[in-house]
Amino acid sequence: MSAGSGFLNVVERIGNRLPDPVFLFLWLILGLVVLSLVGAGLGWSAVNPVTGELMAAQSLLSRENLEKLIIGMPRTLADFPPLAIVVTIIYGAAVAERTGLFDSAIRGALLNAPKAILTPVVVIVGMMSHHASDASYVVVIPLAAVIFAAAGRHPLAGLAAGFAAVSGGYAGNLFPGSQDALILGITEPAARLIDPNYSVNIAGNWFFIIGVVVVFTPIVWFLTDRVIEPRLGAWTPVPGASQKAATPEEQALTPAQKKGLAWAGLAILGMIALWTLLTLMPGSPFIDPEAEPGQAFNPLYRSLIAFFAIMFFVAGGAYGAGAGTVKSHRDMVRMMGEGIAQLAPYIVLAFFAAHFVAMINWSGLGPILAVNAAAVLREVHLPAPVLLIMVVLVSCVFDLFIGSASAKWSALAPIVVPMFMLLGISPEMTTAAYRMGDSVTNIATPLMSYFPLILTFAQRWDPRFGLGSLMATMLPYAGSFLVAGLIMVAAWVALDLPLGPGVGVHYEPAAPITQVAP
Numbered sequence: 001m002s003a004g005s006g007f008l009n010v011v012e013r014i015g016n017r018l019p020d021p022v023f024l025f026l027w028l029i030l031g032l033v034v035l036s037l038v039g040a041g042l043g044w045s046a047v048n049p050v051t052g053e054l055m056a057a058q059s060l061l062s063r064e065n066l067e068k069l070i071i072g073m074p075r076t077l078a079d080f081p082p083l084a085i086v087v088t089i090i091y092g093a094a095v096a097e098r099t100g101l102f103d104s105a106i107r108g109a110l111l112n113a114p115k116a117i118l119t120p121v122v123v124i125v126g127m128m129s130h131h132a133s134d135a136s137y138v139v140v141i142p143l144a145a146v147i148f149a150a151a152g153r154h155p156l157a158g159l160a161a162g163f164a165a166v167s168g169g170y171a172g173n174l175f176p177g178s179q180d181a182l183i184l185g186i187t188e189p190a191a192r193l194i195d196p197n198y199s200v201n202i203a204g205n206w207f208f209i210i211g212v213v214v215v216f217t218p219i220v221w222f223l224t225d226r227v228i229e230p231r232l233g234a235w236t237p238v239p240g241a242s243q244k245a246a247t248p249e250e251q252a253l254t255p256a257q258k259k260g261l262a263w264a265g266l267a268i269l270g271m272i273a274l275w276t277l278l279t280l281m282p283g284s285p286f287i288d289p290e291a292e293p294g295q296a297f298n299p300l301y302r303s304l305i306a307f308f309a310i311m312f313f314v315a316g317g318a319y320g321a322g323a324g325t326v327k328s329h330r331d332m333v334r335m336m337g338e339g340i341a342q343l344a345p346y347i348v349l350a351f352f353a354a355h356f357v358a359m360i361n362w363s364g365l366g367p368i369l370a371v372n373a374a375a376v377l378r379e380v381h382l383p384a385p386v387l388l389i390m391v392v393l394v395s396c397v398f399d400l401f402i403g404s405a406s407a408k409w410s411a412l413a414p415i416v417v418p419m420f421m422l423l424g425i426s427p428e429m430t431t432a433a434y435r436m437g438d439s440v441t442n443i444a445t446p447l448m449s450y451f452p453l454i455l456t457f458a459q460r461w462d463p464r465f466g467l468g469s470l471m472a473t474m475l476p477y478a479g480s481f482l483v484a485g486l487i488m489v490a491a492w493v494a495l496d497l498p499l500g501p502g503v504g505v506h507y508e509p510a511a512p513i514t515q516v517a518p
């Protein structure tokens with residue numbers, strides 16, 4: 001057995017023994033309760049360098065905290081920012097998905113791609129398809145294989161390019177969407193452990209996720225065309241392969257679907273025009289005239305959650321009316337209900353994640369650990385790029401064992417976001433580094449929830465293509481993404497590039513860090 005196979009086997013065994021993320025949070029909460037008792041007993045404390053407040057560890061079994069936990073349980077869940085944000089966007093996205101808008105838009109983009117630039121089109125569409133949530137896995141990846149086969153290329157090379165874009169490029173996109181709302185929604189309460197007035201918006205990583213598309217697209221293009229496809233060899237149908245994969249002609253859009261896309265395009269243009277009008281009109285609610293010039297448009301950026309929710313709803317309805325998939329307003333209401341029903345596993349997880357984040361705040365342990373750890377790291381004088389590279393690497397390791405991006409970030413954010421704020425790094429930059437690490441190793445671990453599905457897609461074309469074959473095919477992408485991701489994060493900090501509109505790399509605490517020994 002090779003060292004690589006042995007390592008992967010160890011990862012698989014450890015990952016299979018981990019509890020479901022829900023129970024992972026439950027164990028973390030129980031551990032937090034014990035740690036709060038120890039901290040309160042030993043008098044752990046620190047001074048918040050932003051507010052000057054002395055923070056002392058509090059027992060989670062105190063009367064006050066038990067009251068918050070038990071009596072305030074519904075409020076704790078309701079106050080969990082990611083839950084409200086995700087539910088709001090899902091109302092619209094569910095209509096866009098179930099009317100067929102996302103599916104038709106993805107197929108239209110891929111089927112019309114010129115052969116000379118087929119690979120980069122697959123990559124960009126794959127990253128853009130993150131707005132379609134799980135549909136990106138079941139539409140883009142198998143369709144990419146079909147399109148490659150139709151172009152006389154190896155279908156498994158197309159499948160690999162699609163998988164690399166959809167899963168390995170999970171941090172990339174051209175526009176913010178539900179994933180940005182979810183992850184940055186977790187960042188905000190973590191940042192407020194140090195700065196109670198800190199606000200995070202859905203566009204906080206916009207320029208960074210565009211950068212991921214720009215950096216990762218040529219990597220996938222080169223590896224697919226020059227490494228993976230030559231390794232696979234010339235494509236010849238394998239005896240026993242499934243003949244059920246649809247041809248491009250069978251995948252082609254119908255006149256009704258084309259009509260629906262045209263109507264959806266008009267609806268999107270109408271939404272853009274409406275938001276532009278609301279921004280430019282006198283007394284606009286999207287502009288704060290009393291804010292500093294760099295912060296004046298913060299209300300506009302925060303309105304993007306509503307914009308995407310309404311846009312998906314309106315465009316989905318327009319597509320459905322044009323394509324005939326919506327017969328009445330009741331269909332759209334039903335689709336919204338189905339979208340919320342599909343969100344049920346996340347709502348279950350959110351209950352425990354919300355209480356874990358809240359209890360870290362009640363105990364005071366999160367801010368205390370952040371202040372003291374930041375003081376220690378500042379003594380070491382590690383440069384900001386190195387610190388953020390550490391975040392990327394930690395995120396990569398966690399991703400090998402825990403698939404849910406929001407579960408991992410809910411556990412990490414209350415510690416690393418405040419700590420890095422005290423080191424002068426903005427919450428949005430820390431979030432970007434986390435997202436990079438969470439993205440690049442997705443395609444390298446068989447514990448990723450869609451890995452078996454991708455293997456099934458591959459075996460339609462070659463029944464002999466096994467788990468090891470898929471991992472060997474995807475490892476060059478994962479390794480290249482990791483190296484490029486580390487360089488990109490370090491360069492972003494070194495060059496002090498903006499992460500989004502009005503959002504920078506650095507955060508300036510109001511006062512120097514003070515460490516108070518326990």
